[in-house]
Amino acid sequence: MTAYTRQMVFTRTRRILLEALESGEAERLGLDRAFVTAMPSPERIITRTRTPFSDEVAQALAAETNLQALAAPHDPADPGLRDAWETIIVTGRRCSEVIKLRLDCLGRYGGLPMLWHDQTKAGNHDAAIRIPEHLHQRLEARQRKTLALFAARHNLLERV
Numbered sequence: 001m002t003a004y005t006r007q008m009v010f011t012r013t014r015r016i017l018l019e020a021l022e023s024g025e026a027e028r029l030g031l032d033r034a035f036v037t038a039m040p041s042p043e044r045i046i047t048r049t050r051t052p053f054s055d056e057v058a059q060a061l062a063a064e065t066n067l068q069a070l071a072a073p074h075d076p077a078d079p080g081l082r083d084a085w086e087t088i089i090v091t092g093r094r095c096s097e098v099i100k101l102r103l104d105c106l107g108r109y110g111g112l113p114m115l116w117h118d119q120t121k122a123g124n125h126d127a128a129i130r131i132p133e134h135l136h137q138r139l140e141a142r143q144r145k146t147l148a149l150f151a152a153r154h155n156l157l158e159r160v
């Protein structure tokens with residue numbers, strides 16, 4: 001058990017016991033006041049922060065051979081798992097942000113490839129970040145595949 005988990009368990013347990021003491025529920029259950037107040041309180045607040053991958057780890061995760069090794073067993077029908085994973089690694093965006101990308105999320109600004117996304121946790125909508133050209137091309141290909149699958153699924157194929 002990590003220090004953070006231990007702190008959360010004790011903090012929440014102490015809160016429940018104190019609420020039971022205040023409401024009279026502890027007395028009804030036969031819990032002694034000394035027992036409830038003896039529950040340790042946290043000495044300091046331990047916070048968890050989301051740390052980015054080191055450059056070496058990010059480069060290894062985004063290496064073409066490793067992405068192919070991921071795609072072979074886990075993305076054989078190509079629904080986009082590899083594309084989503086590569087986007088997460090290269091951009092540092094949250095998984096939920098990548099999954100919720102809109103079809104029109106790509107563009108260029110001054111000729112530079114950009115990805116528009118919503119930073120849901122921060123409340124920033126329609127934020128843009130610069131992305132590498134190879135990722136821009138991969139996501140453009142994913143857009144074409146998505147449109148083709150949608151058209152096929154809904155019988156929207158061009159009729160000659």
